[in-house]
Amino acid sequence: MTRFVAGRIGVYTLIAVLLAFFTIPLLWLATAPFTSDPSYEVRLPDFTFENFQMIIEHPYALWSLVNSLVLSIGTAVLVVVLSALAAYALSRVRLPGRDALLYALLLLSSIITGTAAMVPLFQLAIELNLIDSHTGLILILSGGLLPAAIFMIKDFMDTTPKSYEESARVFGASPLQIVAHVVVPLVRPGLATIAVWTVANVWGNFLMPYLLLSDVDKQPAAVIMYTLYTEGGQANLKVLSTFGLLYSIPVVIMYLFVSKKYGFRFHGGIKR
């Protein structure tokens, strides 16, 4: 019995330490934006909203969030449409070399990372005149995310019954009509997963926009955040904390939405 009690106390102590370890770094983000004179130290806020006023007046902060949104949505649309089309064809039609292609895709997506490919991608962007172009960055990001997306969505396609498509065909629907009106509604949860996964990836991505966008007006929030705390002498903690919070909130909302709606199902490749 004493052993059991000691064990319980041990477990609760460990939980308390873990909670502290995971909470303390986050506290600053929860308090500093609402403090009128924030320092690095975590203090009880005086619940001011002045700092948010500063963000509205800041020349780059809000625009960088818009840029993040443009990049995320643009990439998500491209990745969802292209991966759904490709995965559908690969799931339903025995194209020659399909299995080898899928294997190659899986392999490529895991070995060619931003770190390994930053030098050639930078050169490629210069040669193709894609530096400082949102379109260019969207294409590059999509190329990197597509293999994993095709893989994930093909899993969804494989598990949907083919009988709906077959009966739609009996009634004379064309292949494109079948895809649009039969298949897409069936795999909607899969498409939503891919969309959220892509947005989360692009929203947080720092390396690629940092390499390929030098124009401050075009940089997304990740790059502006970094610029705010590394350049220009004393960092403005009011702007930094408030901007960090605004930049983080969409990710948290998206996560809550996904885990509420679908349950946070485990996908091996959800984060690269």
Place this chain on the structure above:
Amino acid sequence: MAPVTSPPDPAKVTDPPPGRYSSDAAGLGRLRAGAFVAPALALIAVFLVFPALWVIYLGLMNYRLTGLAAADPKFVGLDNFLQAISDPGFWDSTWLTFQFVLGSAVIGQVLLGFTIAWMLRDWRGPLKRIVEGLVILAWILPSAVVSFLWVALLDRDSGTLNALLGIEGFAWLLDHPMLSIIIFNTWRGTAFSMMLYGAALGNVPPSHLESARLAGASGWQQLRDVVFPHIRGHILTNLLLISLWTFNDFSPFLLTAGGPDGKSEVLAVHVYKTALQSGDLGYGAAISTVILLINLVVAVFYLRLLRSKR
């Protein structure tokens, strides 16, 4: 496809008329199927496969970002690779990367992730959700934000950590940069291992654990003899994936920028600094090629594992 001469079989009435459609469910046919796959493959080819091949070519040239070699790059063969092998900076980076992967992924994230999953396995209710939610929060927040949160936490004079420990003036990021990024990355990435082991532990039959307990096995013996044999595949999958991700992780740059004095310059940061800050593209590409090869070895090993499980 059904032979044309045979009378239509009632069960196969949905079969396509020969010649118009092929035998897949939607009547896509190979041509249209190819057209569906082509745009995605084109993007992947141009922005993923081509860069990977080009990095090998670049590694064999003396490309520079600016100057004479930028206008007229020459083929230098394996010079860049030989230069890397004889450069102590490259080996320092490799050694630091090894410490980073071993410390933060293999030891930190795996141990912590498994411990949390194991402790919480029978729990229900709000405390479990709070612990899991916080661990996941550290994982989903943008890297630029969490990096700055750690800069604030570890600040020498007014950081929260020093205030809590009562050691103001202790410069974590300057005096112990590797320790800082290892603990940071453990904090950052534990969620993945926690969720994977949580799912894996759900697959261990409770009856096995129960009988081990009745036979008087201690907690550790239960883990060793019942749990680990069941989740061995998950452990290996987890190790390979997080090693690969940590090896390619660029976020140490956001915390220490490789400094001070290259003391936390892992390979990812080393490539960025030599190729894009110092402008030595050829040399940077040679190091990228080495990274690609290491990734390839880990990934092939991982895919083998996936296949043998099926």
